[in-house]
Amino acid sequence: FIVEFIKKENIQLVGKLSAEVWLGRDTRPSGESLIEVAKEGINSIIGAAVLDFGVLTTPQLHWMIRARSKGWKATEQNYFEQLSSSFRCLMDLTPNGIKVNVEDDKLIVDGANGVGGEKLEILNSMLNNLAIEVRNCGNDRGILNEGV
Numbered sequence: 001f002i003v004e005f006i007k008k009e010n011i012q013l014v015g016k017l018s019a020e021v022w023l024g025r026d027t028r029p030s031g032e033s034l035i036e037v038a039k040e041g042i043n044s045i046i047g048a049a050v051l052d053f054g055v056l057t058t059p060q061l062h063w064m065i066r067a068r069s070k071g072w073k074a075t076e077q078n079y080f081e082q083l084s085s086s087f088r089c090l091m092d093l094t095p096n097g098i099k100v101n102v103e104d105d106k107l108i109v110d111g112a113n114g115v116g117g118e119k120l121e122i123l124n125s126m127l128n129n130l131a132i133e134v135r136n137c138g139n140d141r142g143i144l145n146e147g148v
Contacts, residue, residue, distance in 0.1 A: 018045070018046070018047035018048055019042075019045065019047070019048040019049070020048070020049045020050075020051065021038075021042045021048060021049070021050050021051070022050075022051050022053060022061065022064065022065055022068075023035055023038055023039070023050060023051065023052045023053065024052075024053045024054065024055070024056030024057075024058075024060065024061040025054070025055060025056070026055065026057075026114060026115045026144075027055060027113075027114055027115045027118070027138055027144065028144055031055075035052055038050075039052065053076065055115050055118070056076065056115065056119075057115050057116055057119050060076060060079050060119065063079050063082075064076070064078075064079060067079075080122060080123055080126055081126075083123060084123060084126040084127055087127060087130070088127075091130075105131065106131040106132070106133055107130060107131065107132045107133070108132075108133045108135065109132060109133070109134050109135065110135050110136050110148050111134050111135065111136050111137040111138055112136055112138075112144060112145045112148040113136045113137075113138045113140075113141075113142035113143060113144050113145070113146065113148075114138055114144050114145065115138065117134050117135075117136060117137035117138045117139075118137055118138045118139070120132065120134050120137070121134050121137055121139075136148065
């Protein structure tokens with residue numbers, strides 16, 4: 001049946017990449033095994049390629065896929081560079097005379113022991129106009145979303 005369908009739909013099986021699937025996962029223990037199962041399934045499709053980007057937030061993976069489709073550089077580092085650059089541009093729009101008081105204007109974020117906390121710490125290192133304190137960033141391998 002599959003061979004008949006391939007012939008009927010004129011699907012090329014040789015020499016042409018039919019799909020490129022980008023994968024990312026969160027920090028849950030099941031993430032690694034789920035990625036491996038997904039890779040097996042994707043690799044069983046003739047002409048399909050899989051790229052595993054490891055631990056990413058959902059918005060990061062979405063941005064990277066969008067960037068790729070627009071012909072931009074599409075790495076996690078490129079995501080952080082664009083986000084931090086956009087933030088700096090936004091901060092440049094702050095009217096003169098208004099200053100951010102780092103002591104009083106600290107942004108406190110609960111990272112829920114997940115991937116978002118880990119990634120926010122990376123972004124925080126790239127920002128100098130915003131004081132961010134990330135709690136439950138996931139580095140201590142706490143339970144995802146516990147007590148948040």
